[in-house]
Amino acid sequence: MKKVLVAVAMIFGLGSSVAFAQEVKETVAVEAQQAPQDEYxxxxxxxxxxxxxxxxxxGYEGASIKEAYAAAKSDGKVYKVxxxxxxGQEVTVVMNEKGETVKE
Known part of the structure; x- marks a missing residue:
């Protein structure tokens, strides 16, 4: 009788573990590619x-230059500063070699 009870308990134990099993979905990692910084x-x-x-x-009296970048364009060098x-605000300015503001 003990063997029958143990067998029944094992069957219910295995049956309940299947009932609580979770379906695992395949996840796909998407890697975002950052565009190059316009060859600067x-x-x-x-x-x-x-x-x-x-x-x-x-144009920016009392300001300080944090970083500077340069790029060669068809109409000459362009500087991103x-x-x-x-x-305390950071502002990005794009200028040509003559110090004129340029739109990107």
Whole structure:
């Protein structure tokens, strides 16, 4: 009789484990690709043309230059400059070699 009870308990145990089994769905990882930064290469702030630094000093009085990037375009070099204003806000400015603001 004990063997029968043990057998019945095992059957119910296995049956209940199947009832609580979860279906595993296959997940697919999607890797986001970041677009290159328009072929801009990081440069030292000291490498910026004088016209660009003068225009930034005039347009963003009291600001400091955090980062600078350069890219060769069909109409000459273009500079992307990250400026920190005296209020602490970061502003990105794109200028040509003459210190004129350019739209990207």
């Amino acid at each position: 290469t990081k440069i030292e702030v000291s490498e910026l043309p004088q016209a660009v630094t003068d225009a930034l000093a005039k 990250v400026v920190v204003t005296k209020e």
